[in-house]
Every structure is written in structure tokens, then in C-alpha cells.
Amino acid sequence: xxxxxxxxxxxxxxxxxxxxxxxxxxxxxxxxxxxxxxxxxxxxxxxxxxxxxxxxxxxxxxxxxxxxxxxxxxxxxxxxxxxxxxxxxxxxxxxxxxxxxxxxxxxxxxxxxxxxxxxxxxxxxxxxxxxxxxxxxxxxxxxxxxxxxxxxxxxxxxxxxxxxxxxxxxxxxxxxxxxxxxxxxxxxxxxxxxxxxxxxxxxxxxxxxxxxxxxxxxxxxxxxxxxxxxxxxxxxxxxxxxxxxxxxxxxxxxxxxxxxxxxxxxxxxxxxxxxxxxxxxxxxxxxxxxxxxxxxxxxxx
Ligand SMILES: Nc1nc2c(ncn2[C@@H]2O[C@H](COP(=O)(O)OP(=O)(O)OP(=O)(O)O)[C@@H](O)[C@H]2O)c(=O)[nH]1
Ligand SMILES: [Mg+2]
Numbered sequence: 001x002x003x004x005x006x007x008x009x010x011x012x013x014x015x016x017x018x019x020x021x022x023x024x025x026x027x028x029x030x031x032x033x034x035x036x037x038x039x040x041x042x043x044x045x046x047x048x049x050x051x052x053x054x055x056x057x058x059x060x061x062x063x064x065x066x067x068x069x070x071x072x073x074x075x076x077x078x079x080x081x082x083x084x085x086x087x088x089x090x091x092x093x094x095x096x097x098x099x100x101x102x103x104x105x106x107x108x109x110x111x112x113x114x115x116x117x118x119x120x121x122x123x124x125x126x127x128x129x130x131x132x133x134x135x136x137x138x139x140x141x142x143x144x145x146x147x148x149x150x151x152x153x154x155x156x157x158x159x160x161x162x163x164x165x166x167x168x169x170x171x172x173x174x175x176x177x178x179x180x181x182x183x184x185x186x187x188x189x190x191x192x193x194x195x196x197x198x199x200x201x202x203x204x205x206x207x208x209x210x211x212x213x214x215x216x217x218x219x220x221x222x223x224x225x226x227x228x229x230x231x232x233x234x235x236x237x238x239x240x241x242x243x244x245x246x247x248x249x250x251x252x253x254x255x256x257x258x259x260x261x262x263x264x265x266x267x268x269x270x271x272x273x274x275x276x277x278x279x280x281x282x283x284x285x286x287x288x289x290x291x292x293x294x295x296x297x298x299x300x301x
Contacts, residue, residue, distance in 0.1 A: 003054065004176035005054065005055065005056075005176065005177070005178070005179070006054065006055040006056075006057075006171050006174040006175065006176055006177065007055065007056045007057075007058075007174065007175070007176075007177035007178060007179060007180060008055075008057060008058070008088035008089065008173070008174030008175055008177070009057075009058045009060065009086060009087045009088050009089075010057055010058070010059050010060070010087065010088065010089045010090075010091050010170055010173075010174075011059075011060045011062060011080075011083045011084050011087040011089075011090055011091065012024065012059060012060065012061055012062060012091045012093055013062055013065060013080055013083075013084070013090060013091070013092055013093070013107065013111060014064060014065070014092065014093035014094065014107070015064055015065060015066065015094075015095075015101070015103040015104060015107065016039030016040050016041075016063075016064025016065075016066060017037065017038070017039045017041075017064060017095075018064070018093050018094060018095045018124055018125075019035075019093060019095070019124045019125060019157040019158070020033075020042065020061050020062065020064070020093055021033035021034065021035045021041065021042050021046070021061050022035045022157040022158055023061075023093065023124065023155070023157035024046065024048040024059055024061040025048070026157050026158075026160055026163055027048055027050050027057075027059055027163065027167075028048040028049065028050055028059075028186040028187065029186070030186060030187075030268075031264075031268060032046060032048050032186060032187040032189055032194070033046045033048070033061050033197070034197045034198060034200065034201035034204075035201075036201055036204045036205055036212075038204050038208075038212045039064060040063060040064055040066075040076065040213060041064075041201070041204060041212075042061060042062065042063045042064065043063055043072075043075075043076060043079075043297060044063070044079060044297070045060050045061065045062055045079050045082070045083050046060070046061045046187065046188070046189060047059065047060055047061075047187055047188040047189075048060075048061065048186060048187055049181050049185055049186050049187065050167065050186075051179065051181070051183045052167065054171060055167075055171045055174060056179045056180065056181065057167070057170060057171070057174065058180065058181070059091075060083045060087065062079055062080040062083050063076035063077075063079050063080065064076075065077065065080055065103075065106070065107050065110075065111070066103055066106070067106065070286050070287050071286060071287050071288065071289055071292060072213075072286040072287075072292065072297070075292060075297055075298075075299070078299055079299075080111070081111075082299065084111060084115070084117065087117060088117070088118075088173060088174055088175060089117065089118050089119075089120060089170060089173040089174065090111075090112065090115065090117050090118070090119045090120070091119075091120050091122055091170070092107070092112060092119055092120070092121050092122065093122050093124050094121065094122070094123055094124065094142055095123075095124055095125050096123035096124065096125055096126055096128075096129060096135055096138050096139065096154065097125050097128045097129050097134075097138070098138060099137065099138045099141040099142075100138075100141040100142045100144070100145055104142070104145070105145065108145055108146075118173050119146075119150060120150075120151055120152075120153065120169065120170065120173065121142060121143070121146065121150045121151065121152045121153075122152070122153050122154075122155060122166065123135075123138075123139060123142070123152065123153070123154045123155065124155055124156065124157050125156060125157075125158070126154050126155065126156050126161060126162075127156040127158060127159050127161065135154075139152065139154075151169070153165060153166050153169050191222065191229070191268075191269055192219050192222045194265070194268060195219055195222065195231050195233065195261075195265055196217040196218065196219050196233065196296075197217075198261050198264050198265055198268070199217045199233055199235065199257070199261045199275075199277070200215060200216070200217045201261075202257045202260040202261045202264075203215050203217075203235065203246060203257055205260075206253060206256060206257055206260075207245060207246065207253075210242070211237070211242050211245055211246065213286070214237050214238040214239070214242055214286065215235060215236065215237055215242075215246070216235075216236045216282075216285065216295040216296075216297070217233055217234070217235050217236070218233065218234050218236065218295060218296065219231060219232070219233050220232045220233060220234055220278075224271075227271065227272060228271060228272040228273065228274055229265075229269055229271055229272070229273050229274070230273075230274045230276075231265070231273060231274065231275045231276070232276045232278075233275070233276070233277055233278070234277075234278045234279070234280055235277060235278065235279045235280070236279075236280055236281070236282045236285060236295060237279065237280075237281055237282075238281070238282065238283060238284050238285055238286060239281065239283070239284075240281055242281075243279050243280075243281050246279050247279055254277055254279065257277070258275050258277050261275060262274075262275045282294075282295070
């Protein structure tokens with residue numbers, strides 16, 4: 001007898017920087033979520049849709065979880081909580097290069113311990129650990145948290161190792177059902193959203209300390225002509241000095257950020273891009289709900 005087609009939602013949760021967005025991009029085979037080495041890169045839930053002959057899986061990438069410290073932190077947590085609510089499976093992603101940490105325990109206590117949803121424990125970054133003993137020790141420390149009562153998969157989101165195995169494993173948890181999206185639809189992000197995120201990624205990659213966490217990007221206009229997309233965007237920072245940093249000496253850093261974003265967006269949009277960037281100060285926006293709303297950081301359900 002033929003197996004039934006499976007359809008379901010899988011929410012990826014983890015500490016910051018474990019590789020959730022890298023995994024999402026690898027699963028859908030294209031960049032839909034930005035990734036950097038700075039914690040708390042992802043701010044809003046992002047869907048990645050994987051359709052195979054046997055299933056359609058809708059993955060939800062979430063902001064890295066940690067204790068909220070300000071309004072922005074509370075918003076990030078709310079994104080995770082709402083993503084878990086309607087999911088068929090929680091994919092708890094961990095970094096196999098270190099043992100179970102306080103941050104993982106916090107996630108367990110707050111999101112996993114009492115959930116009725118099935119949880120799959122996935123160990124990422126296996127490409128970074130060469131010693132099998134270390135892997136086994138670290139795996140053990142996580143499994144203990146679940147009293148050994150948990151299914152596990154080991155992957156590398158970066159190299160793609162065991163990604164197919166992961167998909168097969170996930171299918172077992174999903175209900176039978178019809179497709180919800182056309183085969184070629186891979187995300188809920190449109191070019192406008194992707195443009196704003198790619199610009200933010202290039203800022204994060206080119207700055208440090210407080211700056212990556214103090215930046216929000218708004219697309220003021222996005223016009224597609226026959227041979228070119230014309231994008232105008234404003235970068236919001238929370239202090240005057242950050243504005244100076246992002247612009248750089250004689251505008252050099254802003255120019256670099258703009259060029260890097262444009263080159264990447266041209267690949268994604270498969271067209272020429274004209275990109276115009278402005279920088280403005282919105283004082284302490286991360287503590288101000290109204291300002292966050294204006295910057296697109298609000299829950300719309
Ligand atoms: N070597 C290696 N690096 C990885 C792997 N997965 C992710 N990374 C790197 O880890 C860093 C964080 O990746 P992200 O995908 O941005 O992590 P995230 O969990 O989405 O982070 P937040 O959105 O900040 O919570 C990036 O520098 C990735 O290139 C992996 O399997 N192997
Ligand atoms: Mg992310």
C-alpha cells in the first residue's frame with residue numbers, strides 16, 4: 001500500500017546563533033533568512049516550505065530564545081511562543097560543539113517541559129567537532145535533560161550533511177494531508193521583506209558591539225521596472241553615534257553596506273538593482289513599543 005502524503009508545520013527553536021536560519025535556507029535550497037555570526041540576527045518568524053514527492057513541510061524559523069531584556073526581547077519571545085502554538089512538531093536545534101548550557105535549560109523549562117507537541121532534538125554543526133568522544137559527551141548531556149526519552153538527529157546545516165535523513169525523520173511526526181502551498185513556493189517572504197533583511201544582514205556583518213542590535217531597516221519604496229528594481233530604504237539606529245558609525249568616514253561604510261546588499265539582492269531577484277540608503281536616528285526604539293510598531297516589529301495574526 002502506498003503511504004499517504006504528509007503535510008505539517010515544524011517550528012525550529014534554539015538559543016541564538018545555533019544555526020536555525022542556516023538550516024532553513026539549506027532546507028529550501030535558497031536564501032530566505034539572513035544568517036550572521038551575531039546572536040539575535042532573526043527578529044521575525046520566517047516560513048520556509050519544502051515540498052517533496054512524499055510531503056510538504058512548512059518550517060518556521062524563529063528568533064533565538066533567551067530571557068527578554070527589553071521590549072524588543074519580549075517581541076522576540078512572543079514570536080517563538082506564537083510559532084509553537086499551531087505547530088505539529090518542535091525541532092529543538094542545538095550546537096553539538098558544546099554541552100547542554102544554561103540557555104538550553106531555559107528553553108527546556110519555558111517551552112519544552114510542559115508542551116504537548118512532539119519534540120525532535122537536532123544536533124547541528126557536526127562538521128565543527130572532529131573528536132567522536134566529544135560529540136557523544138555533548139549529545140549525552142542534552143539527552144539527559146529529556147531523561148533520554150527523545151529522538152535525535154545529527155546534522156550540519158552549513159554543509160547539508162544528513163539533511164535528507166532529517167526530512168525523512170520529520171515526516172514520521174506529521175499528519176496526512178493535502179498540500180497547502182504550490183510546489184514552487186518556498187517562503188512567505190516577498191522581495192520587499194528580503195531586501196530589508198539583506199540590508200540588515202550587511203549592517204550586522206560590518207558593525208559590532210551594540211550596533212547590530214540597534215538597527216532596523218524600512219523599505220520606503222520598491223519599484224520593479226522591466227530591467228531593474230529600484231529600492232529606497234532607511235536604516236534606523238538608536239543613537240547619533242551609531243548613525244556616525246553606520247555612515248562611516250565620508251560615507252565609506254554606508255557605501256560598502258549598500259554595495260554588498262545590492263550584489264546579493266541582484267542574485268536573489270535575478271535582476272539589476274538600484275539601491276538607495278538613508279540613515280536616521282529613532283532614539284532607543286528597542287524600548288518603545290510604538291516606535292517598534294512603526295519599524296514593522298509587531299505581531300500581526
Ligand atoms: N560550521 C558550521 N557553522 C554553522 C552551521 N550552522 C550554522 N552555522 C554558522 O553559525 C552562525 C549562526 O547561524 P544562524 O543561522 O544565523 O543562527 P541562528 O540560530 O538563526 O541565529 P539567531 O537568528 O541569531 O538566533 C553563522 O555564522 C552560520 O554560518 C553548521 O552546521 N556548521
Ligand atoms: Mg536566525
